[in-house]
Amino acid sequence: MKLGRTLLATATMLMAGTSLALAAGELHIYNWGNYTSPEMIKKFEQKYDVKVTVTDYDSNDTVLAKIRQGGHGFDVAMPSQSYMKIWIDEGLLLETNPGQMENGKNIAKDWANPDFDPGRKYSAPWQWGTIGIVVNTNVYKGDAGTWATVFDPPEELKGKINVVPEMSDIIYAAIKYNGGKLCETDKEILKKARDTLVKAKPNWVAMEYGTIEKMVSGDFSAAVDWNGSGLRQRLQKPEIKFFYPKEGFTYWSDNAVVLKDAKNVENAKLFQNFIMDPENAAMISSFARYANGIEGSEKFMPDDMKGAPELNVPEDKKAVAEFMTLCDPATQELYTRIWTDLQK
Structure with a gap:
C-alpha cells in the first residue's frame, strides 16, 4: 500500500510500445503514496518524450471518490483488485486490453486471467502483497x-x-x-x-x-x-x-488502469505496456519492495529481495x-x- 510525495519529471524522446507510435505530451498518474519508482518514471519519459506527473492518494476510497466526481485531470490510477468491479460496473475505465498488448505476454500465469478482470481487458499488473x-x-x-x-x-x-x-x-x-x-x-x-x-x-x-x-x-x-x-x-x-x-x-494486488475521461489515452496505453516489461516491472518492485506479477522480472531484482522473508509466506x-x-x-x-x- 503507501504514503509519499508528488513526483514530477521531464525528459526526451523515442518510439515503441503497444502500437510503435511516436509519443509526446503529458501523462498524469494518480497512485498510492511512496509507491512509484522515480527511476522508472524517468525512463518512461525519456523513451517517449512524455512529461509525467504523479499525484498521491492514501486509500481506495479516496481515489474512487475523486474519479467519480470527474474533472480530476488524471489519466491512470491504481485501484486494488477488491475495488475493480466497482470501477468496471460504474463505467469509470477504458477497455484498453493490456492482456493483448505487446508486453501482455509477460503477465505471470497466476495473474493473467484474474476474476476481478478476466482476460485483463482493463488493467495491467502493478504490484501485489x-x-x-x-x-x-x-x-x-x-x-x-x-x-x-x-x-x-x-x-x-x-x-x-x-x-x-x-x-x-x-x-x-x-x-x-x-x-x-x-x-x-x-x-x-x-x-x-x-x-x-x-x-x-x-x-x-x-x-x-x-x-x-x-x-x-x-x-x-x-x-x-x-x-x-x-x-x-x-x-x-x-x-x-x-x-x-x-x-x-x-x-491483494494493485492494477494500472486508464480512466474513461483520460485526456492522454495513447500515452496511458503506452504506460500500461511499459510497466509489463520485466525490467521496468523490476524497477517498480525495487523501489516499493513488493512483488509485481510480471514473469521474468525476478532476474532484475536486487539481491536483498530474493528470498526476503517479508515476500515469502x-x-x-x-x-x-x-x-x-x-x-x-x-x-x-x-x-x-x-x-x-x-x-x-
Missing part, C-alpha cells in the same frame, strides 16, 4: 505472529502502535481475531470485532500511513502494515521484523491467507458503521 504486523524486536521479543499484538498488546508495545487506516484490512483482522471469516455477517462476531477495535484503540499511538519513517526512527514500535513496507523498514533497521498473523491475513501460514475481496453492499455498510465508531 500481504497485510501483517511489523515489530521492533528490540522493544518486544515475544511472538508477534498474532493479531493480539495490536488488539491486546503486551505492555512493551502499548502506546507505541500504529494502525494503517485501511478499513477493509483492519476490520478483516478484527473479524479473524474473533473467529469470523472474510465478509462475515454474523452480528455477534461483528459486535465482538467492533468491541475489540474500540477497546484496542487507546493502546495505539496513531492511525496513519506513514509507517516506514516512524518505525525506523523509533516513534512507532509496532504497526499493522504491508509486507513491502516491512521489508523497507528492515533494510534500514534490522531489528524490525514482519509477522504473518496466525488467525489469518489477506493478500511461510508454508504453515499459507492455509490462512485469503485474497481480499470487497463484500456485498449490505455487508460493506455494516463494516462502515464499525469503522465510523472506531473513528469517534
